[in-house]
Amino acid sequence: MYVILDIETTGGKYNEEGITEIAIHRFDGHKVVDKFISLINPEKEIQPFVVKLTGINDKMLRTAPKFHEVAKRIVEITEDAVLVAHNAQFDYRILRTEFRRLGYNFERKTLCTVNLSKELIPDMESYSLGKLVRSLGIPVSDRHRANGDALATLQLFKLLLAKDSDKTIIKSVIKEGTMGELSTRQIDLVEQLPTETGVYYMHDKEGEIIFIGKSSNIKKRVNKHFTGTSNVARKLQKQTRRITFEKTGNELVALLKENEELVRTKPKYNGHPKKVLFSFGIFKKENKDGYLSLYIDKTKAAENTISTFSSIIAAKNFMASITSEFNLCGKVNAISQAKTNCGNYEDGKCLGACLRKEDQSTYNERVLAAIDKYSLHHKSILIKDKGREIGEYSAILIQKGEFKGYGFYNLNHQINNIHILETIITKMKGSQNANHLIETYLRKRKGLKITELD
Numbered sequence: 001m002y003v004i005l006d007i008e009t010t011g012g013k014y015n016e017e018g019i020t021e022i023a024i025h026r027f028d029g030h031k032v033v034d035k036f037i038s039l040i041n042p043e044k045e046i047q048p049f050v051v052k053l054t055g056i057n058d059k060m061l062r063t064a065p066k067f068h069e070v071a072k073r074i075v076e077i078t079e080d081a082v083l084v085a086h087n088a089q090f091d092y093r094i095l096r097t098e099f100r101r102l103g104y105n106f107e108r109k110t111l112c113t114v115n116l117s118k119e120l121i122p123d124m125e126s127y128s129l130g131k132l133v134r135s136l137g138i139p140v141s142d143r144h145r146a147n148g149d150a151l152a153t154l155q156l157f158k159l160l161l162a163k164d165s166d167k168t169i170i171k172s173v174i175k176e177g178t179m180g181e182l183s184t185r186q187i188d189l190v191e192q193l194p195t196e197t198g199v200y201y202m203h204d205k206e207g208e209i210i211f212i213g214k215s216s217n218i219k220k221r222v223n224k225h226f227t228g229t230s231n232v233a234r235k236l237q238k239q240t241r242r243i244t245f246e247k248t249g250n251e252l253v254a255l256l257k258e259n260e261e262l263v264r265t266k267p268k269y270n271g272h273p274k275k276v277l278f279s280f281g282i283f284k285k286e287n288k289d290g291y292l293s294l295y296i297d298k299t300k301a302a303e304n305t306i307s308t309f310s311s312i313i314a315a316k317n318f319m320a321s322i323t324s325e326f327n328l329c330g331k332v333n334a335i336s337q338a339k340t341n342c343g344n345y346e347d348g349k350c351l352g353a354c355l356r357k358e359d360q361s362t363y364n365e366r367v368l369a370a371i372d373k374y375s376l377h378h379k380s381i382l383i384k385d386k387g388r389e390i391g392e393y394s395a396i397l398i399q400k401g402e403f404k405g406y407g408f409y410n411l412n413h414q415i416n417n418i419h420i421l422e423t424i425i426t427k428m429k430g431s432q433n434a435n436h437l438i439e440t441y442l443r444k445r446k447g448l449k450i451t452e453l454d
Contacts, residue, residue: 001081006150011047018042023146039064088112137414171207193219200245214254247388252441280315281305290360292367302432326370329353380453402430
């Protein structure tokens with residue numbers, strides 16, 4: 001559990017500042033579950049430059065609660081949570097100072113989004129909150145007010161969690177926490193997992209990931225692990241101390257994340273990931289009559305294939321589908337073994353290539369159109385799909401036929417601006433397997449919005 005914090009102060013000498021406004025959003029890693037926002041009467045004057053910066057003046061604070069009146073609420077909303085702030089050292093120091101004046105020792109773990117941004121989004125021009133979120137296309141309102149800055153920090157933190165492919169943030173939080181044997185509370189936590197699409201991670205007492213899975217219903221899948229009787233299930237039941245998850249909004253992002261993280265993390269209970277996820281491919285060649293022929297063959301490489309398949313049945317079904325869709329010839333594509341014309345010719349679906357009645361260049365144009373539609377080779381495109389919540393979308397980036405990564409966006413200008421797009425994308429390593437997963441998904445899901453990039 002995290003609490004996103006932002007504080008505005010009176011300014012003045014070090015450790016003599018007073019709080020004028022506070023905003024706290026309790027965030028479970030996926031959604032805000034509680035929040036507290038309030039002006040605070042600091043019982044001292046605000047420095048003129050601060051009034052000019054924030055717009056908060058002494059008159060606004062005369063009827064606001066004093067810190068001791070809201071202290072209990074702050075303790076409660078931050079309990080058992082990690083404080084997250086932009087320049088966390090400042091906000092945490094101010095908060096501890098106020099509590100110390102009340103004779104209370106306020107202690108919480110902290111994460112700083114400045115330090116995290118430098119690590120996960122290197123080479124940015126500036127890491128000040130305003131310039132950083134602007135460069136990332138994150139909308140911000142009420143700048144230099146506690147809630148405006150807290151909401152911007154929350155969106156930034158969501159992006160950082162998505163970019164944290166090695167799970168260093170979560171692992172550090174888990175390892176520092178007191179973890180015992182699986183308790184009723186932890187089992188209840190499993191019961192509260194979402195019924196949505198995403199990737200889940202099972203951690204041991206050291207915070208290390210021991211199993212990674214993906215599902216269209218995370219809660220249902222994890223429950224199977226905890227009720228299973230296999231050797232792996234029993235080991236997971238015994239050793240799991242924490243379950244974390246990432247919603248992906250759609251199956252394709254979940255597939256790509258699971259594929260890459262299994263290769264990189266190698267959790268001990270997932271077994272060895274397959275080097276190649278496909279075994280068959282569709283290829284093209286020119287036959288003796290000058291027609292481009294599509295054919296199926298076994299393959300362990302995707303470089304020269306039009307598309308790849310995990311089974312011969314899937315390859316044959318796809319071949320039949322595109323032959324029909326593009327009025328191609330079953331005999332030219334070796335689907336029909338007829339000695340004269342193919343069956344599609346009699347049905348009017350083949351235009352006569354099997355009898356050499358159709359012009360080769362006209363026929364070959366349709367073959368190339370089919371290849372262009374269903375193959376990623378040399379393409380630079382964005383695949384847009386559902387996001388993790390209403391109003392959000394996912395974008396999967398392909399450049400020159402290679403998968404580059406994915407990101408989430410709310411506003412079209414974030415993906416129409418190539419500089420913002422490259423920044424919000426969580427980079428991933430392209431591979432033959434990644435392309436296979438993407439092509440397979442596109443064959444199954446019709447109507448996805450695809451945008452060609454220059």
